[in-house]
Amino acid sequence: MRMKMRNRQRKPSASCWNGGGRCSLPVIIWGLVGCIIVIHLCSLVRYKDTGAAHVGFGRRTVFRELEEVEEESFQIPPPRGKRSPRAVKRRGPRKQPTAVDEFLDESSDLRPFFFPDRRSAIGPTKEGNDSMYFCPARIWLDTEGNPIQAHGGGILFDEKRETYYWYGENKDGETYHAHKQGAARVDVIGVSCYSSKDLWTWKYEGIALPGEETNVTHDLHRSNVLERPKVLYNDRTGQYIMWMHVDDVNYTKASVGVAVANSPTGPFEYLYSKRPHGFESRDMTVFKDDDGKAYLVYSSEDNSELHIGPLTDDYLDVTRFMRRILVGQHREAPALFKHESTYYMITSDCTGWAPNRALVHAAESIMGPWETMGTPCVGGNKIFRMTTFFSQGTFVLPLPGLPGSYIFMADRWNPSELRDSRYVWLPLTIGGVADEPLEYNFGFPLWSRVSIYWHRRWRLPEGWRTAYT
């Protein structure tokens, strides 16, 4: 036994001789591993001019905690009130309400789950440990302590002022139905503007574009519809241009409106409305590409398809070029963004104020063809994913410090009290393989998956502005 051990110790394969010194294989391996780790860490730590060390572990690490799947569960209460035997005979037993029925039912026991009350509001005027946390669907207060009124909105980052501006529908009026069959509505008040440096603390800058009180022939007369305002900055003219959906109470005008301002906070001067390219236009958005060219995307032909076309160089009109995309797919609420050289768009189904399933589409060229990739929603539970977390998208905000990371902005509409509609902001990332078969090109090109992660409460990672710049 002893002999065997001695022999083993001398085995050259288990140790090495180097210039008379002796080292063991594990020491070499651990030494190499250590070197690799040190080299890797050195390449990750970048020192900024400020002298502060920014750990650039890459977007995936910085955003990783936001890519964790957070489950959500809720119980749909049984149908209220039993039917009498006669009623059961005539109409059958009561059907189990769906989650969307419950969501739309003002008297549902689940109401506080979908629309938490003022006690759980977040915002800079509130004390507690929610500072800087986005809390989807909880009331969000501005710097004056008032609920933010910026629905169907979008965000512009103004480079000169290094400030974010959030524009959206001010719906702080009474909700009513103009006709029995008509959609719930609020009179046009105008487009609110809020400013922020950190995307969480929002200062109310006032109504950037007001509705019209007296002139009933004006597009923005309060009896009409003004939805989904979006603002672009034109580098050539130095102007801020707002595009919006303008309509009459029955949604038959189906037009875009254009307004212009010299400052991001307005006042915006309303210029005109039109049917772009001569077609109906309802839900819409605008998108400015890296080369400064801007595009309008709108739901058309009874919302059965989307149209896309470039704006003129001054962004004040459309050009004559237009492509029909997602034909026959019945999509609305388009929100467009770009990652590396791929264009992505998130759209909703067409179900009025009721929530439905979002889809992602991708394209190599902004003018198409566009290909549908499936739902981006991750986490919550199945019904959360099938209803876009009970909300409808409105904008996707890039986080330039973290390429491939975005904020998905959506509205949780409250059709019985539209002013109390909530904001659902969630982290959106691009990466991994798309999980639904592609319809076009036999599966090529292989777009990366777009994922929107459900979180009850989340915040942007430390250094999100500069982590990668």
Ligand code: DGJ
């Ligand atoms: C769905 C649209 O996306 C909203 O902007 C709004 O127009 C509602 N329909 C009205 O029912």
